[in-house]
Amino acid sequence: MSTPQIAFLKGHGTENDFVIVPDPDNALTLTASAVARLCDRRAGIGGDGLLHVVRSAAHPEARDMADAAEWFMDYRNADGSIAEMCGNGVRVFAHYLRRAGLAEDGDLTVATRGGAKRVHLAKNGDITVSMGRALLPADGVTVSVGGRSWPARNVNMGNPHAVVFVDDLVHAGDLLTAPPVSPEAVYPDGVNVEFVVDRGPRHVGMRVHERGSGETRSCGTGACAVAVAAARRDGSDPATTGLPVTYTVDLPGGTLVVTEHPDGAVDMTGPAVIVAEGVIDPAWLSTTTG
Numbered sequence: 001m002s003t004p005q006i007a008f009l010k011g012h013g014t015e016n017d018f019v020i021v022p023d024p025d026n027a028l029t030l031t032a033s034a035v036a037r038l039c040d041r042r043a044g045i046g047g048d049g050l051l052h053v054v055r056s057a058a059h060p061e062a063r064d065m066a067d068a069a070e071w072f073m074d075y076r077n078a079d080g081s082i083a084e085m086c087g088n089g090v091r092v093f094a095h096y097l098r099r100a101g102l103a104e105d106g107d108l109t110v111a112t113r114g115g116a117k118r119v120h121l122a123k124n125g126d127i128t129v130s131m132g133r134a135l136l137p138a139d140g141v142t143v144s145v146g147g148r149s150w151p152a153r154n155v156n157m158g159n160p161h162a163v164v165f166v167d168d169l170v171h172a173g174d175l176l177t178a179p180p181v182s183p184e185a186v187y188p189d190g191v192n193v194e195f196v197v198d199r200g201p202r203h204v205g206m207r208v209h210e211r212g213s214g215e216t217r218s219c220g221t222g223a224c225a226v227a228v229a230a231a232r233r234d235g236s237d238p239a240t241t242g243l244p245v246t247y248t249v250d251l252p253g254g255t256l257v258v259t260e261h262p263d264g265a266v267d268m269t270g271p272a273v274i275v276a277e278g279v280i281d282p283a284w285l286s287t288t289t290g
């Protein structure tokens, strides 16, 4: 009997790129090493992460969300590690479902490890994700690069972020390695680090070093963390003013628009693109799963 083919697609959201593996019944065993090899830009397909598309009812981590969300985004970082949430990933995931005839324009709920997320698929291609509320524990975080240190804002968007405001994005250096963040104990599971500059009123630019993926050209949860931190810095916390606040966030791979509402709910809007689809050689993949 021949080994079943494994379909994949390749997509991105503001150039945060993903290998998409549809597996409705959760039949595949995607080990960390298999994910890392699929995401390898030389030996594999290449991506900042992998979106394993599974029916919630078929996945032990999502079964309890199955009534609210038919589909579970089993997100993995490029190194094979697991993360709670991926903002760009949810948009690409929803776009894949629509393209595959599994969702329609309008509202959809996607299960993630960070909870069920409402997604709006607009006819013009924009996709808006209700990202939930940010948590901002105050704990004296410092980020260091190239002999300089900056105070950072600890923002949790389901996953952990350290947001640093700098005068120039050149201060972020080459970001080939994770910038040291202290105290390390604040982030026992690692952290995504955002460097931010002002570009105008409620308009910022950022670069990001992602936990488990390195520097990427965009990070949706990172853009939300940055907008929330900027609103606190700018004295426009919606919980205090009673008014929603919207930030335009420029990333190397594109622009995201983030709105925080007075009840703390954060919405993020941006594009999603599918660029290719194909078949993974099952014999090659089986050599990676040990």
Ligand SMILES: N[C@@H](CCC[C@H](N)C(=O)O)C(=O)O
Residues within 6 Å of the ligand: 016, 049, 077, 082, 083, 084, 085, 086, 087, 088, 089, 159, 160, 192, 210, 211, 212, 213, 216, 218, 219, 220, 221, 222
């Ligand atoms: N690129 C993502 C974030 C992916 C997860 C992150 N690397 C982590 O480990 O928390 C996004 O668009 O939010």
